Amino acid sequence: FRGPDFFAVLDVDGTKQRQGWVVWQEEGHYPNVIVELMSPSTSKVDTGKKKDIYGRIFRTPDYFVYDPFKPKSLQGWHLDISKGYQSLVANERGWLWCESLDFWLGTWSGTIDREEAVWLRFYDTEGNLVLLPEEVAQQEAETAQQRLEEAEQVVEAERQRAEAESQRAEAESQRAEAESQRAEAESQRAEAERQRSQRLAERLRAMGLDPDNL
Structure with missing residues (x-):
């Protein structure tokens, strides 16, 4: 069992109500995108053990980690079948490309649920906030x-x-x-x-x- 902080699974029934994602009940569909929100106590696991599991077993194409209290901590990898996870290079804004979703992933300063902070958000190909x-x-x-x-x-x-x-x-x-x-x-x-x-x-x-x- 492994429960990512955020994940997206493509080409499945998005209208179905679920309490969680059980791979063997979903025709073997693993997440296409995973984002882990790190903390000082989890950063080594998120970039080590979890990264290994997501790449070797889940075969998740795009994996990202981010520490909400460190706006410049965003890291990401895209899966190369023969070489494993390959580090993504940020653009001039510090965003990383998520190939599975055709979105950029980057930080955004603003208020959500009455809480002002630096959030991790998706942007479209034109740079517009999703x-x-x-x-x-x-x-x-x-x-x-x-x-x-x-x-x-x-x-x-x-x-x-x-x-x-x-x-x-x-x-x-x-x-x-x-x-x-x-x-x-x-x-x-x-x-x-x-x-x-x-x-x-x-x-x-x-x-x-x-x-x-x-």
């Missing part, structure tokens, strides 16, 4: 909230546009009403002028004068 399920849920919630806010902004902009259009229409209506009133006033003025001219012409005729010849 999110934990709770981080994915938080990101989706933030994206949904952002979309809601954007939708509300669109609705508010549309409301303001409609209100501006209504005000413009109202102003146009008022302008038309004012123009109508002006035209009505002009018509009344013209009618009053016509009536005044008519009364004057009647007075002139009453006086024996021809208003057309004046």
